[in-house]
Amino acid sequence: MNIGVNTWVWTSPLTDGELAALAPRVAAWGFDVIELPVEQPGDWDPHRARDLLDALGLAATVVLVMPPGRDLVASPHVAETQDYLRHCMDVARIVGSPVIAGPAYTAVGRTWRMSQDDRMNAYEELRRNLRPVAAHNDVKIAVEPLNRYETSLVNTVEQALDALPDEVYLALDTYHLNIEEKDPARAVLTAGGRIAHVQVCGTDRGAPGQDRFDWPAFVSALKTTGYDGPLVIESFTAHNQTIATAASIWRPLAPSQDALAVDGLAFLRTL
Secondary structure (H helix, E strand, O other): OOEEEEHHHOOOOOOHHHHHHHHHHHHHHOOOEEEEEEOOOOOOOHHHHHHHHHHHOOEEEEEEOOOOOOOOOOOOOHHHHHHHHHHHHHHHHHHOOOEEEEOOOOOOOOOOOOOHHHHHHHHHHHHHHHHHHHOOOOOEEEEOOOOOOOOOOOOOHHHHHHHOOOOOEEEEEHHHHHHHOOOHHHHHHHHHHHEEEEEEOOOOOOOOOOOOOOHHHHHHHHHHHOOOOOEEEOOOOOOOHHHHHHOOOOOOOOOOHHHHHHHHHHHHHHO
């Protein structure tokens, strides 16, 4: 499996200048993939990014972002959220990413209590609103279950399989799996061929491998499913107030952000 890293390890929002500074370092360290968040359309130029990454021999993946006001369920913002997702798919196609990944259902942090009937109605609405977006182009939408503190709608692989139309895939993140799944490796096997993207980090959102997560079992399960996409380190810097608050990063998670990336890469190569 190729190994990648998300630019959120260092900065938010991503800009052309930040990417031009980060990408050569990421390539020099030996990463195969760099993950590019689309926080707001126009933050960075996908054509410029494509040319830069091609010159460095880096592949790209694209992640979507769901702040307040982006929702596909029980919201007046469905149409503009669909337009945003289509924009992300267009960006992904330009930079060569086969997927856009993230919690494409409601704004992160939006929670509400639901009866079982309420949940099934919400899932039906989500399927109805995702289908026309999935048909936009050949880029896959990979929907990420989040932990209970960040959403009340889709927390587990089982819920995601219930909630999503067949033409939409799953993005798995070890941070959320470790909180919500009784057995993360078994959850991977349950997801099976629906997995289109995988993000990894330590259980404290630091470097993978410096924790008690069962990494060999997790990777073995991924191989059993036939997943052949990248493992992308996703963590966040405590030095950016906006992203640190959004991701609850209240302290440094490594001696430096560079060390988080490089140590995580070295560990993942051992798997």
